[in-house]
Amino acid sequence: MSRVRESFPKEARLTRRSEFLLLARRGRKFFTPHFIIIRKDNDHLGKRLGVTVSSKVGNAVVRNRVKRMLREFFRRGQQNFRPDQDTVVIARKGAGDMSYAAVTAELRKVIGPKPNTR
């Protein structure tokens, strides 16, 4: 049994402003205390992730750390995401004070693992 790949190449990222706007208009939204999650099926482009962290969250160091933690969560838990679906995570105020474990615990409630993975 081959291990699930945990890479996160550029193809798996949302890089266009228009793509973000499309999800914001058409996607399904979920709210948690520190994040907003938007999901929408795409046209056979694979699992993709976009992250939005505005300056309200903190300074550049804090924003970078939040983005890295969210990408890490996506990378480590790709089996929890449906294929051919785009996901955007928007960080809200206070997200910069969280640890990686806290982020994981909060997002699991929305993106939690399916029982039959691996």
Next chain:
RNA sequence: CCAGCGGACCAGACGGUCGCCUCCGCGCCUUGCGUGGAGGAGGAAAGUCCGGACUCCACAGGACAGGGUGGCCGUUAACGGCGGCCUCGAGCGAUCGGGGGAAAGUGCCACAGAAAACACACCGCCCGGUGGGUUCCGGCCAUACGCCGGUCCUCCGGGUAAGGUUGAAAAGGCGAGGUAAGAGCUCACCGGUCCGCCAGUGAUGGCGGAUGCUUGGUAAACCCCACCCGGAGCAAGACCAAAUAGGAGGGUUGGGUCGUCCGCCCGAAGCCCUCGGGUAAGGUCGCUGGACCCCGCGAGCAAUCGCGGGGCUAGAUGAAUGACCGUCCCGCUUCUCGUUGGGAAGUGCGACAGAAUCCGGCUUACCGGUCCGCUGGUCCC
């Protein structure tokens, strides 16, 4: 050892697992993927406060306007930076902080105060008055009336700037002489101004002489003087791809990146402005080897410069440089022991903070640690 001053440097370490970005090599269905290797945030990368490089704008010439700087000399590509020196102030000191012109002109200086800048007027002091009043004293006179002199109050004329509640600031200070009262009126000392000589490139300092010497503060008020500055900025700019119809209205001989004028260049039914619409908001280059870093020698007090040798040290673009685990280090808290110290447990996004064209500075943020030089004090040899 205690207290302090100045400067330089470091910015947790090692290992493992999973990832990200760039470059190089190899393989393959040369697109891209796989695989191996190398490299991958800072002292402030920050604020964007100065200065340059670079790019574009007839290649930018002049005048005015506008802005900036401000002791002197040096340094540099340049600077508002840096170094040395000068001077004033603070400190016992190491050291630190400030720096053109107020006698070119204009404005302002509230309240208070006599007065806030031509020194005039007020109180006061002094002198004078065949001015007025008559409280008191003395004289003439027997007393009184009256007269004369003094004193007191008031008025007028003059002298004076010593003193005067104030104020942030009061017209050289202080002492003595002098005078009717006073006054640089005179004198000594201090301060100032001017001249000369000497030292220094200079700011400035020293010495000597002359002059009794009215002439605040504010230029981060206007301003004057000296010097500097063309404008915009890598979202600059160049190319490629995609898309559409070169639409409507207006203005005109103009337009050309700065505010005005001149000059210069381009143009002559072309250009400009506004409105509406279409496509796209993509890619490549610019993009990192540079006033670069390290070491040594030399010039210089130093900033800095020259020469020689060695090194290559991020280039992303919804934007890489991370997450987790282990051991150690460090800080904090608690407990404990044989207490200048050691041990155990717990704790910590382990200070501030993330490159975005690149450099030189400045400023601001910052848990701590290391080293060097110096000052004052105390103790010991």
Next chain:
RNA sequence: GGUCCCAUCGUCUAGCGGUUAGGACGCUGGCCUCUCACGCCAGAAACACGGGUUCGAGUCCCGUUGGGAUCA
């Protein structure tokens, strides 16, 4: 990333370097009314922060912080 602008009561705003920092709406209390509204009277309430220049800063200069605009 670059270039600019702004900050005064809760809100919108005035404000010559010298005032007790003014006004409107709102708020609180009182009067009026049977009650509410209107009206009248009174009151509380602010110069973003830190330095500097000045005798004296809301105002002038510098820095910090927080908002906002704009450029392909």
